[in-house]
Amino acid sequence: MFLRLHRSALILVAVFVLGPFVPLMIQSFAFRWGWPDLLPSTWWLEQREKSLLPLAWDYVLSPYSRILEATLNTILIGIVVTALALVICLPAARVLARETFPGKHAFEFFLALPLIVPEAAIGISLLMVFIKLGLAGSYLGIIIVHLIPTIPYMIRMLTAVYQGLGAEFEEQAMVLGASRWQVLRLVTLPMLMPGVIAGALFTFLVSSNIFLLTFFMGQGKIITLPTLLFSKISGGTLDASAAGIALVVTIPGVLLLLLSERFIREEAFGKGFGS
Numbered sequence: 518m519f520l521r522l523h524r525s526a527l528i529l530v531a532v533f534v535l536g537p538f539v540p541l542m543i544q545s546f547a548f549r550w551g552w553p554d555l556l557p558s559t560w561w562l563e564q565r566e567k568s569l570l571p572l573a574w575d576y577v578l579s580p581y582s583r584i585l586e587a588t589l590n591t592i593l594i595g596i597v598v599t600a601l602a603l604v605i606c607l608p609a610a611r612v613l614a615r616e617t618f619p620g621k622h623a624f625e626f627f628l629a630l631p632l633i634v635p636e637a638a639i640g641i642s643l644l645m646v647f648i649k650l651g652l653a654g655s656y657l658g659i660i661i662v663h664l665i666p667t668i669p670y671m672i673r674m675l676t677a678v679y680q681g682l683g684a685e686f687e688e689q690a691m692v693l694g695a696s697r698w699q700v701l702r703l704v705t706l707p708m709l710m711p712g713v714i715a716g717a718l719f720t721f722l723v724s725s726n727i728f729l730l731t732f733f734m735g736q737g738k739i740i741t742l743p744t745l746l747f748s749k750i751s752g753g754t755l756d757a758s759a760a761g762i763a764l765v766v767t768i769p770g771v772l773l774l775l776l777s778e779r780f781i782r783e784e785a786f787g788k789g790f791g792s
Contacts, residue, residue, distance in 0.1 A: 538767075544760035545573060561757055573757035577765065582758065584765060587745040591769070594656065594741065595724040598663040599717050605664075606672040606716070607709075613672070614679035628672060631665045639665060640733035647734060654736035662730040667723050671716045678712030718773050725769045742766045 544550060547557035548564045561573035571579045578584070612618075613625065631639065643662055644653060652658035686708065690700045706713075728743035735744060746766050749759035 538764075541760050541763055544755060545577075545757055545764055547757050547760075548572065574761050576758040577761035582762065583740060583745060584742075584762060587740045587742045588765070590739060591725050591741040591743075594659055594663060595721040595769075597660050598667055598724040599720045601660070601664060602667050602671045602720050603713065603717060606668060606675050607713075610672050610675035610679050613676045615684060628669050632669050636666070636727075636729045640730045643730075644733045653734060654738040655734075656739060658734045659731055659739060662734050663724045663727055666727065666730070667720045670723055671720050674716040674719065675709075675712055678709055678715075682708055718776055722770055722773050742769075 543557065546561050547559070548561045549559040550557035561575075564572060565575065570576075571581065576582055613621070640662070647653040647658050647662075652661070682705075686704055687700050690704045691697075695703070725741070726743060728747060731739075731741050732744050732747065735741070740748075742762075743766065746759070746762050749756075749762055755763075
């Protein structure tokens with residue numbers, strides 16, 4: 518009885534998670550799909566040779582969609598944001614995990630503010646400043662604003678890893694004659710690596726899905742996958758090409774989920790990456 522309930526619960530979760538993708542996939546291959554038809558009355562392949570313009574996946578994979586440009590921008594910005602967040606958060610997380618100082622709780626609350634304050638408020642206020650500084654419509658401006666919502670996630674994850682690591686391993690290495698650089702390179706970083714990978718994957722995923730801040734700071738000059746998708750659905754309709762772009766936008770998240778299954782499971786935290 519319990520096993521049957523367990524299986525039913527898993528099926529229900531799978532339906533809720535995967536269910537929205539089924540009509541999206543059907544829509545990406547449809548040419549005409551109106552209410553109340555359960556399936557499209559006309560498919561994309563039926564109209565493919567009759568249309569003078571690329572339709573559905575022909576459009577998505579063509580240069581007209583700018584999907585390649587948006588994908589490259591999304592990946593480039595995500596990688597740079599992730600690297601900068603690691604550089605900033607690694608030393609900060611060490612201090613927050615192992616040191617006690619006046620105002621520590623207030624500082625931790627301050628770090629969480631970007632998760633509380635609406636993105637619209639942050640974007641509008643920063644846009645006025647960035648326009649005066651000449652950063653609006655630039656990659657540097659987008660990278661800076663992406664750091665605001667990603668740093669809280671990264672620093673919380675790294676702080677938790679540092680708290681679980683303990684300082685005795687580093688102290689023993691220093692007692693045995695290792696320098697600070699050797700301790701960092703041979704002891705600290707290898708033990709932190711699962712947490713670093715987890716934080717990097719999550720930070721990249723958050724960065725690659727930021728729309729509003731990218732929309733404000735990009736000024737229409739720099740497009741990413743979220744802004745490209747918004748431009749396709751801003752009219753209130755979801756045609757085949759928009760559905761195809763929506764599916765492409767989900768690819769980074771799916772890939773990161775697969776990577777997390779490999780690197781961020783309990784065995785990885787317990788045994789490292791050598792197993």
